[in-house]
Amino acid sequence: MTSKFATAERQLTPILQEQNLLVERLPYIANILNALPELSVIINYERQIIFANQLFIQTLGIESIHEILGARPGEAFSCVHAFKSDGGCGTTDACKYCGAIAAVLHSQASNKNVSKEVMLSTNIGDKSF
Numbered sequence: 001m002t003s004k005f006a007t008a009e010r011q012l013t014p015i016l017q018e019q020n021l022l023v024e025r026l027p028y029i030a031n032i033l034n035a036l037p038e039l040s041v042i043i044n045y046e047r048q049i050i051f052a053n054q055l056f057i058q059t060l061g062i063e064s065i066h067e068i069l070g071a072r073p074g075e076a077f078s079c080v081h082a083f084k085s086d087g088g089c090g091t092t093d094a095c096k097y098c099g100a101i102a103a104v105l106h107s108q109a110s111n112k113n114v115s116k117e118v119m120l121s122t123n124i125g126d127k128s129f
Helices: 015-023 029-035 055-060 093-097 097-110
Strands: 041-043 049-052
Touching: 015 029, 015 049, 029 049
Parallel strands: none
Antiparallel strands: 041 049
């Protein structure tokens, strides 16, 4: 896969399922994230969603995590740029200006908490994020 920004590599489905089970089996993690009044996801090193809280799932109008397991955040939100490259979210020229991918890459490089403003152009009906 090609990329003009972040790496395009992804984990295979069996590994994603293992990662999801690992998070769901951690004591209290799912309960804590589901109690938050904010959209929350846990992503793996390849930036793929391995856990999403109930508010995130409800906001997307889906039934369960399994509908977006392995997707990247921009893909889950149907960012208009996420599907312009076979590498998906984070791999197009436009992604260079996205606060979400910038925060993830900076956090991975520095091993610190990072916060950035994110603005997405989406194709999810009448919802905007």
